Structure formats: structure tokens, C-alpha cells
Amino acid sequence: FRRDPRNTSVSPLSADYQEDQPWTFPTGKGIFSTPVIDGDGNIYIGSADHYFYSLDRSGNLRWKYKTGEIIDSAGALPAYQPSRTATVLFPSADGHLYCLEKETGELIWTFDGNESLEDQFNNWFEGNIALGPDGTLYAGNTNFRYYALTPDGDLKWTYKTGSNAWSIAGINPDGDLVWGSCDTFIHGVSKEGRERWKKRTLG
Secondary structure (H helix, E strand, O other), X not given: OOOOXXXXXXXXXXXXXXXXXXXXXXXOOOOOOOOEEOOOOOEEEEOOOOEEEEEOOOOOEEEEEEOOOOOOOOOEOOOOXXXXXXXXXEEXXXXXXXXXXXXXXXXXXXXXXXXXXXXXXXXXXXXXXXXXXXXXXXXXXXXXXXXXXXXXXXEEEEEEOOOOOOOOOEEOOOXXXXXXXXXXXXXXXXXXXXXXXXXXXXX
């Protein structure tokens, strides 16, 4: 999603139109998220019908995976590593982050963000997942926390903000994070989860 750690959305690849035919694929409810596309042209996208879908480049269903709530965030495709299974990651409003096998849609692991609800109304994962240079996964939650997980889905740390954390973090070359929160602050946080600075905005 947005291609690189700085979220520039700029690709070095030029478009190559080959007179492909337009197609549509119906889901059970609305689609609020951005699709992500792998190197083979396969498409991954979530829907408010609670399913996360994988389609081929012609719009045919490869597989789908059902969660407990809507999916209104983009997926993430970690870089291929010969020693690891190729995966796709995505958040759901059921409070879980999911890691699926990219070719089959089989569940590899899930992370439950339900551990703390004392100072917020719910625990939806609604922000997109950022991938750190060392493979760490970062995602914000409506329970006022930003999460850092290992590639295997184990919790590394959480960082508490004053309100919902919906935005994806930008990551600098040293691995430090910057993101905006509904608490009106932009937060600068180290890769170890420590606050470096924060700057109040007007909203």
C-alpha cells in the first residue's frame, strides 16, 4: 500500500496497457479499502461483507476469507523471502490482524487487539498496516493504541495515544515512525516504541 516506507505512492514501473478487457467482481457489500496487487497481478481487497478476497488479473476469484466484521483497510504484501511462506496481511474491524498464505488464503496467524478496552469504545483495526525495514508490522487501532508486531504475529510493543489511531505510519531510513492521531497530534516514535516528539495540529 503506497509502495514504500515513506508512503510516496510513486512506482518506478511504467504502465503497460495490453488492451485488457474491463471486468467487475461483485462482493456482498460496499468496498471502502484500496486493493493491493502482487508481482503476478493478483489482487487482494477487503469488503464490508466481512470477507477478504483474492482475485486473479482477469477478475476471477482465487479465494476468500471470512472475518467477524467489516474490512475497510488495505492489505499488505511483505517482501518475498525464500525461507518464509509468501503472505498477505490485513486488519479487520473485528479487532484482529490476519496473516494468510498468499496463494491459498489459509490462515497462518491472527493477532487479537482485545486486551484493553478501559478507555475507549471499541477495538477496531481500521488503519492500514505499515511494514518496517526489519519486517516489523505496525498498525493503529480505535482503542487509542498503535501496535508493533513481529512477522510471526507476536506483540513487540504498544504506544498509547489520546484517541483513535487510524493512519498508516511513515517510516524513515532508521526505522522510526511518524503518524497522525485523532488526538490532534502527529507522533514521532522510535522503532522501540518510545516517544521522540509530538506536534499538535488544529484537528
